[in-house]
Amino acid sequence: MANDEGRATLLGARIRHFRARAGLTLEALGSALGSSPSRISMIENGRREPRISELADFARALGVQVDDLLREEAPDDRAGLELELRRLQNGALYAGLGLPTLRAGRGMPDDTLEALVGLHRELERRAATASATPEIARLGNTQLRAWQRERDNHLPEIEAEAEARLAAVGHVSGALTHREVHLMVEQLGLEIVYVDDLPRSTRSITDLEHGRIYLPPASIPGGHGLRSIALQAIAHRILGHQPPSSYAEFLRQRLEINYFAAACLMPRTQAVRFLEERKEARDLAVEDFRDAFGVTHESAALRMTNLMTAHLGLRVHFLRVGADGEITKAYENDGLPLPRDVTGAVEGQIVCRKWGARRAAAKAHRTTEFLQYTDTPAGTFWNSVQTGNSDEGHFSITFGVAFDDARWFRGRETTERQVSTCPDESCCRRPAPEVEARWSGRAWPSARLHAQILASLPAGRFPGVDESEMYAYLERHAES
Template structure:
């Protein structure tokens, strides 16, 4: 067993964690390993180093392995915060600030520690060299995402002014009042705004449509690259900018708001409020709400049906919900919640680019017996128990999952609520799923070199998680180590 370069502080925290887990006092443990309590206290506070033999004795007494005690990760979120605070306070810049030394006792709440560590992190950020234009743009994008998501939550994702505009337009083109929007109604809406739609093979790959405002033509891709159902939403998203009187902007926050509003307008036309609400009310009365049915009734995508449910369910049915779009590695691309589900977030509140817990239905769906069937699941979390249904999109690579969920007590209104599939998530505690098991990590650490697959969002406008650069960016080391473990066993 190699004990070189042991982080004494981290070792002490892990020793304390395992001792308290067994309910032992320092005196109790000292009797077992023949060491006085004051010495063990010094050990737990990182002031002295344990010899190899003592580490083995401590591990045996605590019912763990030496590898568990020497694991290079904090044993809990609380321990990680205390370690971060200690190290921040020991940095020369902070010593020069002559701030009083804080030694957090067990009575100091985790929220207070989070706040203090966050302030130290902010001080450190302010002391670094000025950020680049690209970094500033990314920061603005993240801030805009956070602000708009907070507004959507405050409004329960219901935009009454857009619903009214969409309703007036549908009335003007004599929409029948139920069922999907016909091609004739869609053409009449285009005529209402004075636009024609033309398909072309030459549309730029970076655009979803191109509008010639002088000739009043909306160009969209040919059917082989943009199916009819998807083209309807693209055309209506474009018309939404005109219906909502959007203006050109070089402000990212305003740009993002316009995108959200034009997407909302498209959904409000394709699944009209009155017709969709009547349908949902009937499903609610039958305890049989289904995103899949909403998709089929109004001939829209599963994602749009999920969004539309979040628009209307809280307003008209009193049901709170959460929505997620994520990829097959668990990275969040879109998210919304007003039901309290504990979505992962960076210190600045950004959710996009963060990694979801492996135990959530959103990720479990990829590993179910039939990953292309709807995956229903209950998950116990730090904020309570939640139910969800996940749909894996098989027609895009990498595969994405769209999840709609609610609190366990509201699940009774949904199809699939009778599922027996359950899971437990302790995230953001690293012991949940973000760290490989101590034994295999000790076995493989330092001898593996994985190569990450290409990811389009690395250089795209999607804000990445606010985390430091790792040796293998984008690589899931939990999966890597477990893969190697399986290979070695065969």
């Protein structure tokens, strides 16, 4: 108990414990100290603290040392349960129930006290692991995106931490190697262990007790993703994260570990120098930045959103769009009119069919970036689009800027241009009148329902992670 009330309560409990052990009544202890029994009782119940000068007198009367009175643990199991019950009943969670406070007097049986504390613990656990509904998830994403936009998606503290860690392993230039990542892990007293039985709901697991980071075999050096997954795993420790108390905190932590990994894989000093040189040559391109640091196209585009505004003065936008045109990730500080629902959320919204993010997928040859200018109600924007496929299906990655800043990018001479008037439905969502007249009343589609529309997010301290499976996994590997 860190606060003053907690310290007074703990001190009182220890005084009561030693008084009972010494076989002294309140009257006898009060007489020995020249104090009244009522004052001793108030001290033992944490409602009054003894003066510092009195502690030595208390210790002598009780036959103990002053240090015995000042220790920060309960004197016995019973006292520990009494103190925990008081703490839990003083918390906001219990107060919100509007129930009376129960005092754990000496007459309360131990099993009753244990049952009460157990019920309170379960209440706290359930509150901490409550599932996040889609509405909560969208609200959390919306708030986080606003927070990023206020900072131009640039987090200097994490940049500095990443550079310090890189310096500690002697990284100077070029792509971060697997060996350097291993050194960073070892400097934290951890080791990487490759396993083929990670729970499906996890990308990695860090066993803090045994100092191991479990990674899947697909991430063995030479495989895709080792560096990023390992860096994200150690970022939780480096950045001082605690188990998230809310879905919003979970999202913030995920953002921060991804940022740390990106700042290690594409270090600020090297990355800014590379981008400044390309800007001076009017030859900026995501694909060149990607290849220079040996990362994915998506990682490179996201990293450019961290650096372009803060260091090059260019405002930008980024989109990851799924096969049906739905936004799965988005960031903008250049005024691009992203589609939003009534709550302001962007995730899950459908982008205009005339945007490059949708049109690139229709191209027969998709090995290079698709370039396009798009006129919108908020102005004209230039963007480059790269497409790809994942287990979830086709997706596109868009990186772009407002018209005036296109002059710094390779591909600015493209003649591809579209006019988008969305959210006006006549732009791309309303069928042509003659087609609607031809088919109205003559067709009945069976819609494909996305399960995430109805389901809340998985419960747990770490949303989406099956904790039972994870802890069983750790038990199995602890002995190996």
